[in-house]
């Protein structure tokens with residue numbers, strides 16, 4: 477099994493941008509958020525669990541996930557958010573392990589917005605946090621997602637663990653402020669990880 481490395485960071489921190497740099501170095505990236513969406517729509521066991529927990533309405537007649545229904549019923553109720561996470565996170569964890577076992581690089585990256593929050597760090601060897609000042613994150617997100625309001629962005633930020641806490645929990649921190657170069661920071665971590673294997 478390769479070394480399992482998580483890469484996280486709050487909204488707009490630049491974790492996808494940093495993950496792209498690792499992928500240019502040949503490191504395979506597992507996108508937990510994309511994969512979670514896929515599994516919710518396609519994994520038989522997970523679909524059954526979601527149906528049992530939230531009702532038949534969670535899927536349409538063709539078996540496609542009813543995102544609108546789920547968003548409406550789940551995201552206003554913290555207990556239901558916990559419930560859906562308790563079903564999706566283990567499914568993603570298992571899927572990630574299967575995927576990682578098929579890779580033949582010294583290490584792989586699991587990119588996820590919530591790693592510490594979901595306890596995903598427990599099954600990873602190391603975690604990288606991409607860290608940027610709050611103001612920069614908000615302005616980057618608003619530039620990238622013009623459909624979002626500043627209020628919505630702040631709401632998402634409030635659901636995530638504060639950056640300072642993630643920096644303390646992480647094994648590596650990549651600073652992505654506008655005056656810091658990313659590639660040298662990535663290369664340094666890459667060298668350290670490949671020398672561990």
Ligand code: ATP
Pocket residue numbers: 485486487488489490491492493494589616617619620652653654
């Ligand atoms: P999310 O959690 O919302 O997926 P993210 O942490 O993956 O966000 P990115 O999508 O990588 O963040 O970056 C957010 C936006 O900021 C993107 O439009 C990206 O191009 C831009 N960005 C990231 N880093 C930098 C940088 N160093 N300089 C300029 N723009 C940047």
